[in-house]
Amino acid sequence: xSIAMRAVSTVDALLRPAEHGLESDDGLGTLHERFxxxxxxxxxxxxxxxxxxxxxxxxxxxxxAFDPVLSRYVAIKVLKGGGDSADRDVRxxxxxxxxxxxxxxxxxxxxxxxxxxxxxxxRFFVAMELLEGHDLSxxxxxxxxxxxxxxxxxxxxEGLAAAHAQGLLHRDxxxxxxxxxxxxxxxxxxxxxxxxxxxxxxEAEDSGWPIDGSxxxxxxxxxTLPYMSPEQHRGEPxxxxxxxxxxxxxxxxAVYGRRPFEGRDGRAILAAKASEPTLLRTPLxxxxxxxxxxxxxxxxxxxxFSSMEALHEALASVNASSWRSWLAVTGAVIVGAxxxxxxxxxxxxxxAPSCASPPASLAQTSTTTPEIEAVLADSPPLxxxxxxxxxxxxxxxxxxxxxxxxACSLAEVERERAxxxxxxxxxxxxxxxxxxxxxxxxxxxxxxxxxxxxxxxQACDPDRSEPRSGELDATIAGARMLATAxxxxxxxxxxxxxxxxxxxxxxxxxxxxxxxxxxxxxALEGHHTQAxxxxxxxxxxxxxxxxxLGASRAAVWLVAQGYRTGDVEGARQWSRAxxxxxxxxxPRHYELEAMAxxxxxxxxxxxxxxxxxxxxxxxxxxxxxxxxxxxxxxRATQQVYAEILMLNGRPAEALAIHLDLLHxxxxxxxxxxxxxVVDLQSLGNARMTLHDLDGAWAAYGDxxxxxxxxxxxxxxxxxxxxxxxAWVQGDRGQTEEGLALLAxxxxxxxxxxxxxxxxxxxxRAMQGRLESQAGRPDEAVRLLEAALASLERSVGESxxxxxxxxxxxxxxxxxxxxxxxxxxxxxxALRVRRAALPSGHVSEAETMxxxxxxxxxxxxxxxxxxxxxxxxxxxxxxxxxxxYVARWRxxxxxxxxxx
Numbered sequence: 001x002s003i004a005m006r007a008v009s010t011v012d013a014l015l016r017p018a019e020h021g022l023e024s025d026d027g028l029g030t031l032h033e034r035f036x037x038x039x040x041x042x043x044x045x046x047x048x049x050x051x052x053x054x055x056x057x058x059x060x061x062x063x064x065a066f067d068p069v070l071s072r073y074v075a076i077k078v079l080k081g082g083g084d085s086a087d088r089d090v091r092x093x094x095x096x097x098x099x100x101x102x103x104x105x106x107x108x109x110x111x112x113x114x115x116x117x118x119x120x121x122x123r124f125f126v127a128m129e130l131l132e133g134h135d136l137s138x139x140x141x142x143x144x145x146x147x148x149x150x151x152x153x154x155x156x157x158e159g160l161a162a163a164h165a166q167g168l169l170h171r172d173x174x175x176x177x178x179x180x181x182x183x184x185x186x187x188x189x190x191x192x193x194x195x196x197x198x199x200x201x202x203e204a205e206d207s208g209w210p211i212d213g214s215x216x217x218x219x220x221x222x223x224t225l226p227y228m229s230p231e232q233h234r235g236e237p238x239x240x241x242x243x244x245x246x247x248x249x250x251x252x253x254a255v256y257g258r259r260p261f262e263g264r265d266g267r268a269i270l271a272a273k274a275s276e277p278t279l280l281r282t283p284l285x286x287x288x289x290x291x292x293x294x295x296x297x298x299x300x301x302x303x304x305f306s307s308m309e310a311l312h313e314a315l316a317s318v319n320a321s322s323w324r325s326w327l328a329v330t331g332a333v334i335v336g337a338x339x340x341x342x343x344x345x346x347x348x349x350x351x352a353p354s355c356a357s358p359p360a361s362l363a364q365t366s367t368t369t370p371e372i373e374a375v376l377a378d379s380p381p382l383x384x385x386x387x388x389x390x391x392x393x394x395x396x397x398x399x400x401x402x403x404x405x406x407a408c409s410l411a412e413v414e415r416e417r418a419x420x421x422x423x424x425x426x427x428x429x430x431x432x433x434x435x436x437x438x439x440x441x442x443x444x445x446x447x448x449x450x451x452x453x454x455x456x457x458q459a460c461d462p463d464r465s466e467p468r469s470g471e472l473d474a475t476i477a478g479a480r481m482l483a484t485a486x487x488x489x490x491x492x493x494x495x496x497x498x499x500x501x502x503x504x505x506x507x508x509x510x511x512x513x514x515x516x517x518x519x520x521x522x523a524l525e526g527h528h529t530q531a532x533x534x535x536x537x538x539x540x541x542x543x544x545x546x547x548x549l550g551a552s553r554a555a556v557w558l559v560a561q562g563y564r565t566g567d568v569e570g571a572r573q574w575s576r577a578x579x580x581x582x583x584x585x586x587p588r589h590y591e592l593e594a595m596a597x598x599x600x601x602x603x604x605x606x607x608x609x610x611x612x613x614x615x616x617x618x619x620x621x622x623x624x625x626x627x628x629x630x631x632x633x634x635r636a637t638q639q640v641y642a643e644i645l646m647l648n649g650r651p652a653e654a655l656a657i658h659l660d661l662l663h664x665x666x667x668x669x670x671x672x673x674x675x676x677v678v679d680l681q682s683l684g685n686a687r688m689t690l691h692d693l694d695g696a697w698a699a700y701g702d703x704x705x706x707x708x709x710x711x712x713x714x715x716x717x718x719x720x721x722x723x724x725x726a727w728v729q730g731d732r733g734q735t736e737e738g739l740a741l742l743a744x745x746x747x748x749x750x751x752x753x754x755x756x757x758x759x760x761x762x763x764r765a766m767q768g769r770l771e772s773q774a775g776r777p778d779e780a781v782r783l784l785e786a787a788l789a790s791l792e793r794s795v796g797e798s799x800x801x802x803x804x805x806x807x808x809x810x811x812x813x814x815x816x817x818x819x820x821x822x823x824x825x826x827x828x829a830l831r832v833r834r835a836a837l838p839s840g841h842v843s844e845a846e847t848m849x850x851x852x853x854x855x856x857x858x859x860x861x862x863x864x865x866x867x868x869x870x871x872x873x874x875x876x877x878x879x880x881x882x883x884y885v886a887r888w889r890x891x892x893x894x895x896x897x898x899x
Contacts, residue, residue, distance in 0.1 A: 045076050045125050046116050074111060075130040078123050101166045106159035108189040133182045137175035138586045140254050146284045149254045154315055155186035161308035164240045173246040174227045225266055226259050230273045230299050241301035244311055248296030255284045260297060262413050266506050274299050278411050288318045358404040361426035366393040371439025379709045381673045382444050389447045399457055400425055414462040421460035421470035428455045428478030435485050443485055445674045445710045452632060453481035472510050476517055483524060492521050512538055512550040520557055532561050548584035555581060556596045563603035571603035590626035591633060597623060598637055608799040610648050611838050617641045643682060649841030651689035652879035658683040673710040677703050677717045681724055689842060691884035693732050700725040719748045723763050735774040742767055761790040765805045768812060777816035784809040803832035807847050814854055826851045845874035849888050868892045
């Protein structure tokens with residue numbers, strides 16, 4: 001039998017987790033059009049030959065290019081919107097000439113500047129030294145000793161001092177703007193926000209340069225909020241001490257693993273900068289380092305070092321030997337930064353004030369309401385799952401309270417931030433309790449998925465590098481949990497409220513994360529035409545701001561949009577975009593890589609491209625098996641991998657995966673009854689394809705019983721289990737029972753999906769098969785012809801599912817007495833299956849075997865033998881049920897004996 005209700009409805013759970021070259025095709029054209037380079041990318045810029053794109057930022061796009069004159073590669077930044085006026089052209093040239101005055105081994109060198117024509121528009125470019133490697137933030141992420149940190153920052157300080165000597169301020173110094181080559185050579189980069197010192201400003205004015213009122217050498221006015229000095233934050237005149245402040249913020253972050261000044265919004269961060277930060281004694285912060293940081297981070301510029309040279313001298317004198325000696329004497333082993341400090345100078349940190357008791361959302365315990373009890377009394381599977389679920393909710397609340405108490409010992413800023421995050425987690429817990437307390441059957445059936453979707457308490461750790469990231473993650477997780485429960489309006493309300501927060505409005509990445517979630521809600525509501533352009537906007541905005549992670553997330557969701565709407569080419573292009581961006585994310589984000597590949601595999605599967613789908617889902621499974629990827633994603637990928645294996649005609653391999661998922665020797669994982677229905681149906685599909693009728697009967701029966709008890713008869717997954725059970729009844733000789741069971745389930749499917757849905761067509765074809773088995777071939781032919789016409793309208797004439805219906809139609813026509821037409825229809829089915837399915841597919845072998853049977857009846861013995869031999873070879877290779885293979889083997893032996 002070939003027709004099956006494929007159970008892949010758990011796939012969307014992957015798209016909502018608890019978190020190469022589109023740019024060279026149409027996507028790059030769109031990117032350039034939107035962000036200032038116009039049309040397709042240039043092939044030459046001046047004399048330089050473009051070899052690819054390196055990245056993009058607020059000022060423009062950076063290319064890798066080859067200089068044929070000097071035979072070397074360079075980095076070329078093409079600025080947005082150049083050539084607006086003659087004065088502006090002169091200004092751009094003058095600015096670049098100033099940047100080119102810096103010649104220092106620790107500053108990225110400017111080689112050349114100029115204009116070039118691209119699609120009729122004049123564009124300004126700067127050719128710079130190309131540095132292969134990584135930036136300082138990536139280097140620091142791997143854990144560094146005091147000597148290593150000091151060495152890197154000494155080099156960066158020399159680079160800043162060289163810029164100051166030429167009359168330039170950087171204005172946006174931070175670890176990501178310090179590049180490191182493969183041999184760890186340090187170079188300060190991205191002077192795109194550079195500003196003139198007073199001396200250079202006077203020189204420029206004497207020369208008649210057309211400069212702006214602030215003396216800024218840039219196309220945008222500010223730096224990066226956490227790093228900028230208080231005076232820059234307030235928009236006041238700047239001097240070298242402003243770069244010192246940003247330098248010391250970066251150094252503090254390297255030493256302590258977090259930034260010194262934090263707050264919910266820009267105003268709070270500025271207020272924090274009004275006082276010196278807490279400076280604890282750690283292995284990376286001996287007294288000399290703490291004295292340096294205290295001076296460099298003073299609120300008033302005049303209280304800091306007299307120059308970058310003076311700061312460099314102080315950093316060079318930082319001595320780690322005494323700290324190392326102390327470690328040797330005490331034998332202490334201290335790991336990490338601030339969170340693992342073994343000894344603190346009590347005179348350097350006041351004891352944190354006592355804090356309030358945890359809020360009620362963290363203190364309450366879970367209960368079983370009368371509404372829940374009524375459902376549990378009617379559903380044994382839910383009754384069995386409920387106690388453990390209740391315990392999990394209480395354990396979560398206990399952990400929130402424990403972390404609240406731990407946060408009380410933190411300094412004020414860290415304590416407030418951690419506890420705000422914990423309150424967000426508590427809000428998610430309260431929302432889930434309210435959902436469950438209502439006693440809605442399907443919500444309870446999704447219970448474990450909702451529990452797993454609760455905000456991760458790890459998000460509230462006080463040492464997170466981004467000040468608001470924990471709160472934001474907790475808020476998004478709470479909204480996702482509501483969306484999983486089908487409460488899309490409530491999820492949207494939470495996300496929109498967070499989006500309106502002043503701190504979020506000032507944080508492009510936070511806005512982007514929320515916008516992605518809001519766009520996904522549009523897709524879940526079926527508004528694909530609105531979701532897609534919104535996700536595209538987010539993607540291109542992220543690329544323009546050099547936010548590779550944000551761009552990756554948007555691209556992954558665009559791949560999902562491709563498979564949901566049947567746009568395989570769109571899914572393929574956005575998958576390339578996702579891969580391009582993910583290659584820039586460090587450390588690797590295996591979870592997003594798995595999701596991108598998973599979604600692309602589903603797009604190919606929906607288009608009937610089974611071989612491509614199988615290759616891609618294997619890649620998804622490889623990524624999903626990496627350390628740190630949630631188990632739920634790995635299991636969902638395994639499930640779809642098994643389904644695709646079966647569709648590729650490899651049911652024995654699919655069965656092995658299903659058995660491993662469902663029947664391991666270890667304690668069964670916490671699974672929703674809803675997921676159990678889908679898993680059992682998939683198991684039944686594999687057994688049915690292997691012609692293991694008894695095994696399929698048991699699996700489909702369990703799926704139907706669970707679906708009825710947990711979800712009710714009207715649920716689509718119960719209807720699918722009902723249809724599958726009717727199918728196996730027919731093959732076991734209980735055709736009338738199968739037809740009686742099928743009729744109401746088919747109607748529920750029609751009510752849910754509509755008359756023209758492919759699943760409805762396949763179910764009508766199954767009804768036709770049962771009618772043929774019941775001895776009513778004329779009715780079977782009528783049903784199968786209608787199903788075939790509907791399926792061809794929805795998926796096309798070459799889809800493998802069309803081959804399934806043609807196979808059944810050929811058998812029905814032959815049973816109705818029209819052997820010639822029946823054989824012709826089977827031959828048509830064989831052609832479709834050979835074209836749509838991989839070689840050696842079980843379905844191809846089934847059609848060959850049935851065709852051989854009709855050929856024998858027509859006396860065409862040689863053709864029949866050829867088809868039987870080929871079919872048996874596949875049956876045995878694919879490990880089909882021995883009794884089924886034996887029946888066809890006996891036909892071949894009888895044929896050979898009669899020759």
